[in-house]
Amino acid sequence: MSDTILELKNVSKIYGSMGKGPSPSLRALSDINLTVNAGDWLSIMGPSGSGKTTMINIIGCMDTPSEGSVILDGVDISREGAASLTRIRRDKIGLIFQQFHLISYLTAVENVMVAQYYHSMPDEEEALEALAKVGLKDRARHLPAQLSGGEQQRVCIARALINSPQILLGDEPTGNLDEENEGIVVDIFRRLHDEGVTIIVVTHDPEVGDVAQRKIVLEHGKIIQDIDQSATFGQLSHLIPTGHTAHP
């Protein structure tokens, strides 16, 4: 579990002219160094504008750094082209969004199968199993509009997990959820962590940030804190409301 899955070396992201034109540039990330081991559960926290989303976009192969390098599973992805990044993202990354982003005209199981379709081959049985893992097998034929926010987020997690990614990336995954559903989602993360899935979660919520194994805090594009929470990890079960569990 100690193999390095992700390494950021002197990563900076600068928007604008980078000092070469008249318009001012914005340094969203500044000289970031970060190593994530396989199986880690990392939370990234910080105020708005601190560079959390930029960092997750770069890790998720949806953006490239202006400077520095990003080594994902031994491959430097920082200079890859768009098509190559798409392939790497498809094969290695599972994405969870704050606003779920389910396709409104497809059922829960079909939303999961879309990720399969662009990865390899849609397999309904497998998609139903993924939904079962997040406790939604009986809601598989429902459209997103017929699901609660928590259920939609669980479909989003099932979709992120369906292709067995090496890293599960969550961008404020509990940001739109009430406390009860937040607990269910965190419980799912805990189980996935137990299964060895690498989880990186951007969050504003200190309680969600604190349940992770490790927490980094960003401010003005720099890591100002890198806290190993292994000592307290697993002790914050208050987030899981009594009588609610995502276990099938």
Added chain:
Amino acid sequence: MFWRMIARTLVRQRGKMLMIAFTVILGVSLSTAMMNVMLGVGDKVNRELKVYGANITVRHKEAALMGDLYGLNEGLGVNDKHLHEEDVLKLKTIFWGFNILDFAPLLDGRAIVSTGRGKILGDLPVTGTWVRKHAQLPTGETLDTGLRALRTWWDAGLEGEWLGEDDDSSVMVGRLLADTHGIHAGDALRLSRDGRERTVVVKGIYTDGGNADGRILGTLGMVQALMGLPGPGKVSSIEVSALTTPDNDLARKAAQDPRSLSPDEYETWYCTAYVSAICHQIQEVVRDGVAKPVRQVAESEGAILNKTTLLMILITILSSIGSALAISNLITASVIERSQELGLLKALGAYNWQIALLVLVEVMLTGLVGGVLGYFLGIGFAQVIGQTVFGSTIEIAQMVIPIVGVILFFVTLLGSVPAIRYLMALKPTEVLHGK
């Protein structure tokens, strides 16, 4: 999964898809109608233009030479050069015989004309012709032809009646001559030439609008007898009305000298109804004859046909451009509306071409439905145009189907270009994080 997504999108976006289909229906129906009319209109326009008379004249080669060199249309060296009446019916036996609609031999001469009361009106031009000849071809077919079919506009201002084909005791007189000498329908005239005399009754006064207004028109048999020409069946010229194809470079080259053509060019030219090709074939059957197009009429036909075709092509192009622009707007609006969904697909690992394919297939399917409906609507439009303008149905050209298919494909493809470009540039980070 692909087709499931397509089907659900088509249902969910049915409003926009119906608008796209409607746009395609309009464009395709117009293109179909215009192309069917364009392909079927040639003969119809040609037939309409036949009201302007003959488009080919055949004269004796020496008389034609005098006309070409000295501008002489009568007198010594012209009036004494004759074609053979027996050759006239051979016109229907040439390769393009079916394109020969009507023809009439003409015999020009002069006679001393006096009224029934003995008043001499002068030495006036007289023309003999087939008025409405019923004849049997060597093939056994029968036909009715003659000057009456070539001078349809005489009917409008005709005072009295037309001559009968065998009415050797009657004549028709041109309006100018009639007004000059006070001749009316029913008057008797005496025609004399070199001691031969005929007394005839004026059956009709016609208005031609040209030189014929100063002539007296009789049957061919009567004028031949009056002129006392040696040998049987002499005629001065033959007027021919033929369906022709507008000239192109090949036809113009052939008109200069058919021998300058290569064998392939010659075959193409000979087997196309160019006026020069028909003239060439006429000369092959009329002894000593030189056939020449009446340029004014032939060129007018070609020009009108070309302009009609150009107008229809322009309408087709403009309707296609209009459809492409409308489709472009609708697809772009649809894609912008779905940018979050399409950005998500990119985030999930879809390549640009996969998303472009998704959108293109949706639009192509919608276009296909619109295209089929538009095609049948266009056939209806073509028939309406045919009935309204030409009073007949327009034959449906099968070749319009692939042409419309290709136009539809490219119009839809071109209309999709702005939306596809937007898709290519779409970054998942911008639509998924709301930045």
